[in-house]
Amino acid sequence: MVIIHAGAWYNQPGWPEFNRELIGGGSRSHDRLGEFEVKVTNPAHPVMKGVPASFSLVDELYYLEPDAKGTPIEVLAEAHSSAKNKTYPSVHVVKHPKARIVVITLGHDARAHDLDAYKNLLKNSIAWVNTAK
Numbered sequence: 495m496v497i498i499h500a501g502a503w504y505n506q507p508g509w510p511e512f513n514r515e516l517i518g519g520g521s522r523s524h525d526r527l528g529e530f531e532v533k534v535t536n537p538a539h540p541v542m543k544g545v546p547a548s549f550s551l552v553d554e555l556y557y558l559e560p561d562a563k564g565t566p567i568e569v570l571a572e573a574h575s576s577a578k579n580k581t582y583p584s585v586h587v588v589k590h591p592k593a594r595i596v597v598i599t600l601g602h603d604a605r606a607h608d609l610d611a612y613k614n615l616l617k618n619s620i621a622w623v624n625t626a627k
């Protein structure tokens with residue numbers, strides 16, 4: 495499964511397992527749309543292939559909070575919010591026992607979608623989740 499942007503929101507009131515088990519957390523807020531930098535923290539992961547070590551984009555910086563009781567996650571890229579003075583995951587994989595899951599909090603509009611870094615993230619994610627676990 496590849497979960498993108500608003501998909502990582504706490505948006506399933508009758509289905510808490512969606513966030514807890516399939517995302518490993520979620521977001522309830524974000525910075526105002528603006529420019530920020532994403533830093534790759536795990537360049538060796540196949541999802542990050544061809545993605546530069548850091549890149550800037552205009553997007554909403556999601557305040558994605560991992561759920562301590564949720565499925566563990568591995569952060570692949572992160573961004574720092576000046577407003578919150580805190581660093582949040584931008585891309586992570588969920589260490590689900592049965593499924594490959596990538597969560598990309600980026601992608602509000604074409605200013606993100608048109609970037610080569612973003613296109614690589616999508617292509618790599620779709621390829622990776624479709625490989626046997």
Ligand SMILES: [Zn+2]
Nearest residue numbers: 499554601602
């Ligand atoms: Zn948005």
